[in-house]
Amino acid sequence: MDKKNPEGQTGLVEHVFKKGLCVTCGACVDLCPYMHYHDGRVTVMDKCQAEDGRCFKWCPRAVPPGMNTADAEQMAAKGIGPFRKIVAARACDEKKRESSQNGGMATALLTLAMETGMIQGAILTDRGDDDAPSGKMVLSKEMISAFSGSRYSASGALSALNRAVGKGVEKIGVVGLPCQMEALERRHQYYIKKQMTDQVTLKIGLFCTWALDYRKLAAYLEQEGLTGTVIKCDIPPPPAEIFRVYTTGGTFDFPLPDIRQMIQKGCSVCTDMTSLYADISLGAYEGREGWNTLIIRTETGEKLVDLAVSKGRIEIEAFPEKNMSDLDHAAQNKKNRGADASLKMTEGEVGS
Amino acid sequence: MKKIFQKNGNINLLLQGNEAIARGALEGDVSFCSGYPGNPSSEIIETLADAASHLPIYTEWSINEKVAVEAAAAASFAGLRSIVCMKQCGLNVASDFLVNLTLSGTKGGMVLVTCDDPSGISSTNEEDARVFADLADTPLLEPSTPQEALEMTKWAFDLSEKINNIVLLRSVSHLSHTRSVVRIGELPENEKKARFDTRNPFHTFPVIAKHNIRHEKLKTAETIFESSSWNPYQGPEEPELLIMACGSAWCYVLEAVEIAGLTGRIGILKLGTTWPLPKKIVRETLRKCDRILFAEEVDPFIETAIKAYAADLGEEAGGKTFMGKASGHIPSTGELNPSIFLNLFEILFGLDLINKTYREKVGEHLDGVIFPREFGFCPGCPHRGSYYAIKQALAWDNRDGFISGDIGCYTMGIWPTGFNQVKSVHAMGSGLGIASGYGKLAQFGFDQPVVTVCGDSTFYHAGLPGLINAKFNKSDILLLVLDNSATAMTGFQPHPGTGSTATGEDTEPVDLEALLRSLNIGVDVADPYETEASAQKIYALLQKKGPRVLIMKRKCALVQGKQGGFPYQMSVNHDVCLGESCGCGRYCTRIFRCPGLIWDKENMKATIDQVVCVGCGMCADICPRGAIEKTGKRN
Ligand SMILES: Cc1cc2nc3c(=O)[nH]c(=O)nc-3n(C[C@H](O)[C@H](O)[C@H](O)COP(=O)(O)OP(=O)(O)OC[C@H]3O[C@@H](n4cnc5c(N)ncnc54)[C@H](O)[C@@H]3O)c2cc1C
Ligand code: SF4
Ligand code: SF4
Ligand code: SF4
Numbered sequence: 003m004d005k006k007n008p009e010g011q012t013g014l015v016e017h018v019f020k021k022g023l024c025v026t027c028g029a030c031v032d033l034c035p036y037m038h039y040h041d042g043r044v045t046v047m048d049k050c051q052a053e054d055g056r057c058f059k060w061c062p063r064a065v066p067p068g069m070n071t072a073d074a075e076q077m078a079a080k081g082i083g084p085f086r087k088i089v090a091a092r093a094c095d096e097k098k099r100e101s102s103q104n105g106g107m108a109t110a111l112l113t114l115a116m117e118t119g120m121i122q123g124a125i126l127t128d129r130g131d132d133d134a135p136s137g138k139m140v141l142s143k144e145m146i147s148a149f150s151g152s153r154y155s156a157s158g159a160l161s162a163l164n165r166a167v168g169k170g171v172e173k174i175g176v177v178g179l180p181c182q183m184e185a186l187e188r189r190h191q192y193y194i195k196k197q198m199t200d201q202v203t204l205k206i207g208l209f210c211t212w213a214l215d216y217r218k219l220a221a222y223l224e225q226e227g228l229t230g231t232v233i234k235c236d237i238p239p240p241p242a243e244i245f246r247v248y249t250t251g252g253t254f255d256f257p258l259p260d261i262r263q264m265i266q267k268g269c270s271v272c273t274d275m276t277s278l279y280a281d282i283s284l285g286a287y288e289g290r291e292g293w294n295t296l297i298i299r300t301e302t303g304e305k306l307v308d309l310a311v312s313k314g315r316i317e318i319e320a321f322p323e324k325n326m327s328d329l330d331h332a333a334q335n336k337k338n339r340g341a342d343a344s345l346k347m348t349e350g351e352v353g354s
Numbered sequence: 355m356k357k358i359f360q361k362n363g364n365i366n367l368l369l370q371g372n373e374a375i376a377r378g379a380l381e382g383d384v385s386f387c388s389g390y391p392g393n394p395s396s397e398i399i400e401t402l403a404d405a406a407s408h409l410p411i412y413t414e415w416s417i418n419e420k421v422a423v424e425a426a427a428a429a430s431f432a433g434l435r436s437i438v439c440m441k442q443c444g445l446n447v448a449s450d451f452l453v454n455l456t457l458s459g460t461k462g463g464m465v466l467v468t469c470d471d472p473s474g475i476s477s478t479n480e481e482d483a484r485v486f487a488d489l490a491d492t493p494l495l496e497p498s499t500p501q502e503a504l505e506m507t508k509w510a511f512d513l514s515e516k517i518n519n520i521v522l523l524r525s526v527s528h529l530s531h532t533r534s535v536v537r538i539g540e541l542p543e544n545e546k547k548a549r550f551d552t553r554n555p556f557h558t559f560p561v562i563a564k565h566n567i568r569h570e571k572l573k574t575a576e577t578i579f580e581s582s583s584w585n586p587y588q589g590p591e592e593p594e595l596l597i598m599a600c601g602s603a604w605c606y607v608l609e610a611v612e613i614a615g616l617t618g619r620i621g622i623l624k625l626g627t628t629w630p631l632p633k634k635i636v637r638e639t640l641r642k643c644d645r646i647l648f649a650e651e652v653d654p655f656i657e658t659a660i661k662a663y664a665a666d667l668g669e670e671a672g673g674k675t676f677m678g679k680a681s682g683h684i685p686s687t688g689e690l691n692p693s694i695f696l697n698l699f700e701i702l703f704g705l706d707l708i709n710k711t712y713r714e715k716v717g718e719h720l721d722g723v724i725f726p727r728e729f730g731f732c733p734g735c736p737h738r739g740s741y742y743a744i745k746q747a748l749a750w751d752n753r754d755g756f757i758s759g760d761i762g763c764y765t766m767g768i769w770p771t772g773f774n775q776v777k778s779v780h781a782m783g784s785g786l787g788i789a790s791g792y793g794k795l796a797q798f799g800f801d802q803p804v805v806t807v808c809g810d811s812t813f814y815h816a817g818l819p820g821l822i823n824a825k826f827n828k829s830d831i832l833l834l835v836l837d838n839s840a841t842a843m844t845g846f847q848p849h850p851g852t853g854s855t856a857t858g859e860d861t862e863p864v865d866l867e868a869l870l871r872s873l874n875i876g877v878d879v880a881d882p883y884e885t886e887a888s889a890q891k892i893y894a895l896l897q898k899k900g901p902r903v904l905i906m907k908r909k910c911a912l913v914q915g916k917q918g919g920f921p922y923q924m925s926v927n928h929d930v931c932l933g934e935s936c937g938c939g940r941y942c943t944r945i946f947r948c949p950g951l952i953w954d955k956e957n958m959k960a961t962i963d964q965v966v967c968v969g970c971g972m973c974a975d976i977c978p979r980g981a982i983e984k985t986g987k988r989n
Contacts, residue, residue: 010936040893048945051944052934052937
């Protein structure tokens with residue numbers, strides 16, 4: 003073992019926390035008593051001495067880019083990465099769409115996956131109501147729609163997966179951000195190495211440009227006089243430059259530049275916009291309200307989408323070439339930005 | 355009735371130094387006794403509290419040392435004899451009153467006993483309280499043995515009445531806690547009536563005149579000292595070395611001189627009355643020898659005074675060589691012992707006496723038998739739960755917060771047993787005062803949350819002003835009162851919140867919650883055993899501003915033990931215990947560290963030490979695997 007880079011919590015603290023790079027995915031939380039998620043942040047509770055820890059092995063930020071199978075693949079992928087199919091899609095159930103972020107695809111696909119027994123439980127991010135959003139294990143399909151809509155702050159949701167493991171649920175679906183999909187990939191590699199069966203059987207990844215720090219956001223919203231409980235947030239297409247929050251007390255707009263101040267530092271080195279490691283990636287359909295951009299990346303994803311179409315749960319349309327190249331461009335841009343930022347950070351370290 | 359309280363004298367009793375002081379007070383016809391607990395002084399008042407149920411005296415634990423002296427002064431002003439007892443740190447608290455009291459003077463014999471703690475074995479410091487004798491112009495007596503402690507205490511009342519001023523008596527840990535055979539005297543039986551003579555007020559004005567009177571009183575004391583028998587010389591008329599010793603140090607010197615076989619070569623002046631110096635005696639003794647060694651605990655108190663006096667004597671004193679703390683012959687810190695003197699005699703007399711100190715020899719014998727132990731909270735101690743909860747809340751909060759600590763068992767929060775959360779400890783109640791300062795630093799960019807902890811007893815002693823200061827100045831302060839309903843560290847003396855007095859009489863307990871609410875400060879209560887719920891409350895409170903109080907309420911583990919014990923029989927399920935593996939890493943024994951939890955090296959699993967574990971059940975909640983199981987009542 004490399005003494006300078008212990009592959010346990012010490013390494014995690016050294017490479018992630020000290021650099022402020024944690025993106026609050028939750029992969030390291032609730033595996034043990036040492037790492038906690040509380041009020042929107044992942045924190046180090048006590049010092050662990052293990053030199054071979056899952057926290058380090060699964061963290062999407064712990065290993066320098068390119069040092070791990072997952073990184074290597076991600077670095078090699080261009081734009082939106084490898085995929086089987088890309089379509090425009092939305093849920094047929096209008097009610098599901100209403101409470102959803104875009105086309106309600108995440109909700110619709112998960113509901114179906116649970117119905118068919120593809121998954122027994124789903125790891126979702128709750129609304130948090132007056133607290134920070136956090137991960138929950140959902141075991142009934144009726145409950146899934148209660149989790150619709152996007153929280154723009156990171157939520158440590160993978161901690162719910164860690165809590166769920168070993169409790170008898172063998173097939174689990176996860177909805178999460180690209181960093182969370184990457185953590186799941188690392189976790190999967192670890193399971194293969196240890197010859198264990200991965201419980202995660204479906205990964206629905208979201209598109210993501212950045213996520214916010216919950217505590218900063220909450221303090222800002224309170225200071226700016228937001229009332230009511232947050233239902234969902236949205237960033238209307240450019241050139242609006244606003245951040246819109248829907249609450250039980252109404253709709254509030256805030257200047258996007260203000261909001262960008264609260265982006266997690268760890269998001270700046272992120273190179274994945276479209277969840278490369280998901281079975282299915284979901285984002286907004288720019289310019290078409292109530293629709294999703296849907297990328298099918300794996301056989302598992304394809305089967306589920308096909309079934310959903312044949313059962314009349316979702317409708318799909320061709321994704322125009324122009325949108326496709328815009329999306330690919332945007333994805334590549336994020337990748338370049340992230341790679342540059344992490345290069346700068348390493349240079350800074352070498353320099354200092 | 356215990357023998358120590360019997361009327362008749364002329365029998366031998368095995369008494370602890372502090373008990374001898376108490377008996378001395380009784381033989382000295384004391385009526386009023388007060389004090390504040392603190393090692394190594396507590397047993398004096400405990401004994402006198404016990405005496406109060408057999409003899410016509412009054413004894414109280416006061417709220418703090420200053421109030422203790424004030425209350426005892428009232429008795430003196432009303433013509434009664436009084437004694438007041440404390441540890442060295444306590445005299446700091448009392449000193450503001452003391453320096454004024456010695457200007458106004460006293461009437462009934464009044465004795466203040468300070469028990470100093472060289473090495474700070476159970477104190478935050480090892481200060482030498484004798485400096486207050488100089489500061490306040492108070493006569494000072496330093497007994498060396500329990501017998502002498504008894505007699506000096508008794509004598510001190512007469513001295514006090516002769517000069518109409520308070521007299522200080524200084525003990526140290528080794529005298530207070532040693533036991534030896536003591537011949538006791540008879541208890542007086544005088545009818546007493548307390549009455550304040552309104553024609554003779556007690557105040558400090560006019561200051562200069564009173565100051566002069568105070569100096570006169572000290573002169574009188576000096577004359578009395580010089581004709582007293584407390585300062586005997588023993589040894590040859592022309593010794594090769596003259597040792598001037600006082601207190602316990604005299605015992606060490608005597609022992610070392612005997613062991614070294616230097617009885618015929620060394621002269622020892624035992625000073626029992628150390629302030630003001632019995633100059634005549636010192637002057638005569640100085641003539642015997644030009645090499646002088648000082649032996650005293652903590653500061654060079656007699657050393658400095660005698661050297662100054664020798665300077666006054668000028669040519670008459672001649673060229674002397676003084677050895678002591680200033681010259682480096684005696685360590686300037688830490689408790690003394692006979693080995694220190696033996697080592698010195700080897701050098702001064704060219705002897706080869708010892709190759710190893712007593713401590714080293716003991717160390718060798720016990721090596722491997724006794725394993726190293728760190729300071730730790732008892733099994734089942736609620737403070738462990740409180741600190742665990744604070745640690746959790748501060749880690750969640752993630753702004754590099756810390757605890758401003760105070761004096762009590764919970765001072766151990768500076769060590770791993772309290773997860774190293776406490777970052778400052780000074781004097782009684784200081785945690786609050788310091789926190790009230792941090793709470794005003796926001797304008798200078800200070801953004802770390804600070805929690806201050808204070809025990810219930812400490813809070814009454816000196817904590818309240820700090821809290822009121824925070825309220826008054828709108829400081830952002832979060833106080834956790836660690837309310838364990840006991841003055842546990844010093845031995846379970848009652849305090850205003852416990853509902854009984856020093857003598858065991860019922861009294862209405864101070865309602866801490868109501869007291870705090872009357873200040874219009876938000877107050878909440880949590881149970882230290884419910885660590886998760888407590889942590890949630892602390893975290894929520896950390897996010898708020900202004901003064902806030904959370905009372906962590908749970909009886910001291912030792913009190914719970916006495917009152918029927920704990921609910922659980924604990925065990926570790928080795929099939930479930932993760933041990934060193936990822937997911938735990940010996941969390942219970944490495945982080946939580948209750949001494950009831952031990953590491954089974956053979957099986958590489960945690961296990962319960964059934965002898966040590968009391969069955970509080972706290973650890974069951976912190977094990978990540980639920981491997982620590984609690985079942986029914988232990989038998
Ligand atoms: C932080 C964040 C940033 C995003 N950035 C972009 C972007 O730049 N471009 C873009 O096209 N799309 C982005 N999305 C994705 C978009 O907002 C929608 O989530 C996506 O289009 C799916 O919509 P839907 O109607 O199918 O979702 P729904 O059916 O409404 O379901 C939403 C699902 O998202 C999960 N979820 C909610 N909040 C979080 C969270 N904070 N972390 C993890 N999971 C969460 C819920 O568990 C739920 O299952 C972002 C999402 C998030 C959470
Ligand atoms: S990025 Fe995820 S795995 Fe890494 S430290 Fe943060 S929460 Fe833990
Ligand atoms: S008993 Fe619990 S906390 Fe202790 S070592 Fe075993 S699993 Fe870890
Ligand atoms: S139950 Fe656990 S925490 Fe309580 S005394 Fe026993 S070992 Fe210690």
